[in-house]
């Protein structure tokens with residue numbers, strides 16, 4: 025089990041390598057929603073997402089011989105870029121296994137940070153089996169995107185900073201894919217702001233943690249169709265789900281339309297680019313389904329990696 029001492033240790037370990045990202049607010053939004061809203065802007069983190077926190081924490085906890093042999097992951101998203109960059113900074117070789125139909129932009133970004141990309145054919149093998157085979161053959165340490173105490177502890181440092189910077193909160197909204205960020209955030213919130221309600225948010229199509237939360241057993245949703253590409257993971261893990269069950273007050277799901285609205289409103293009002301997955305946390309408020317009158321509300325903005333042409337296309341239809 026991960027407790028707050030893991031997050032404090034992770035924070036000491038990584039703080040000279042990660043940005044203490046800004047907390048932004050808008051007087052206009054505070055008036056519109058009758059509340060005080062605090063946005064923790066991890067879209068400004070190194071590599072454009074909070075994943076750099078967990079990745080850096082993991083790289084810094086390898087033994088000397090593990091560092092020399094290198095690490096491997098099989099995620100094509102923000103975790104791959106974060107791990108590639110953390111490896112580059114700390115002199116650890118990073119191998120990333122990706123499907124051969126992964127977006128060229130993601131492959132290029134990972135290679136740009138010095139990662140070695142190994143492509144596989146989806147019809148012939150799975151990333152897990154290829155990843156396990158390569159890790160075994162080459163003696164690489166597998167660093168998964170969420171299912172690991174080092175990753176959960178690293179991700180928990182963002183909300184630790186948020187509450188240290190703005191004080192206690194009444195409600196905290198956090199996006200959830202595999203639940204690494206949500207579980208780490210919930211531990212920090214319980215410790216630093218014990219009366220704060222922690223609310224996890226998923227896309228409607230990929231609401232596996234919402235279902236698991238209701239049923240009490242780990243459920244999965246395979247290949248959900250949603251523009252929230254950082255939250256397409258089929259399920260949480262035993263580790264993240266047990267922490268979520270213990271600390272999270274509520275799970276919500278939101279339609280993709282609200283995420284598009286979020287990207288637009290972040291650009292207009294806070295003058296920042298947020299990827300659709302990063303808009304999950306604000307979506308229940310924008311969609312008008314939450315009453316936050318008079319509350320102090322924290323919102324974790326998770327990432328800003330989105331193809332601008334794609335964003336322009338979303339906006340032209342909305």
Ligand SMILES: *Cc1c(COP(=O)(O)O)cnc(C)c1O
Nearest residue numbers: 102201202203204205254326327
């Ligand atoms: C990975 C990611 C998430 C989800 O994080 P989990 O730890 O998998 O729940 C949310 N937003 C962005 C931008 C991400 O990259």
